[in-house]
Amino acid sequence: MGAYAGRGVHGRIVELLGRRVASGELPEGAVLDLRALGAELGVSMSVLRESVRVLAAKGLLDSRQKRGTFVRPRAQWHLLDADVVRWRASGDDTARLMADLAELRALVEPAAARYAARRRTGTQLAELEDALDRMARTRGDPRAHALADLEFHRRLLAASGNELLARMDLLVAPGLVERDVLVHSADPAADPVPAHRAVLDALRSRDADAAEAAMRALLAASDADVRRLTAPGPAPSDRKDRT
Known part of the structure; x- marks a missing residue:
């Protein structure tokens, strides 16, 4: 329920x-x-x-x-309320919700990754690694996996060093969890870790350009997966990397 x-x-x-x-x-x-x-x-x-x-x-x-x-x-409506997001995601409004979320994330997260590459601390890097490890361990559990994925993105926003960017998790979080549950329930075998690993590796090497590019690639793959799932007709089964 x-x-x-x-x-x-x-x-x-x-x-x-x-x-x-x-x-x-x-x-x-x-x-x-x-x-x-x-x-x-x-x-x-x-x-x-x-x-x-x-x-x-x-x-x-x-x-x-x-x-x-x-x-x-x-x-x-309070469109950022977690329950409202969940109710929209379970009905005919899913495609619009996910498209809006993809556009919002594309505006925020590549910039956050760029800043994080320059400003992240050793502790923040370890927190991101821990979140990624939990993503790998929970691949068979869509809800637990979604929460680990959300933690990775929250940690990345915090690592930007910008307090306002860090609080953008309040905008992204409800929809991101529902997006992950939707995608990983449809294809539990999908492995999202490599796309996230590319972002983390760029942060570790403090390569801002690579971090931004890796995040853009991750978000593009994520958006493509959701579009395939929410498009009319059967969804193809060739999904690979998701966030």
Whole structure:
């Protein structure tokens, strides 16, 4: 069910309504009939109201006198919220989400790699190596692998020496985890380590040009993999390096 699966009935309703909104099953402006919804789902009004409050905090729903509870315009959704990202990734919005993520990462991570090659410390290099080792050990577990991959990229952003770049992980992290789970669930045998190793080797030698180029190559391969998976029709099985 997702992040709310272990939170009882309330969590189940948050997940269900969140997915319905993010998928467009409940479109912008749609008014929710809470009594009918409660009857459909077999839950009390108090559970529904609490679930609505959670989704309102994420920008998906709103409640007003005389208008009732309704779906807010997409422009008001908290698109960087980890749950909103996950709900979008599980529905028909996957391709758009992943394309937006790829563009964002292409703007941020090659520059971060360039700075990191010049500024990284020995400790940061060791942390990146550790994250890469965990990626290699978790190849058969898409979720664990995704978290190790995320740690590598977080460490790289931190190694840039730029505090604002380092906090860009807040923008990248939710989508990156879902991207990794999508790709590595489709092809668990894929080996992402060589592409990451090329970045790490460039950081170790303090070669800024090579670090930027390696990151661009890694991101290009990542984007190509996702495009193949989210394109209409069967996905080809020739994927190799992913991030």
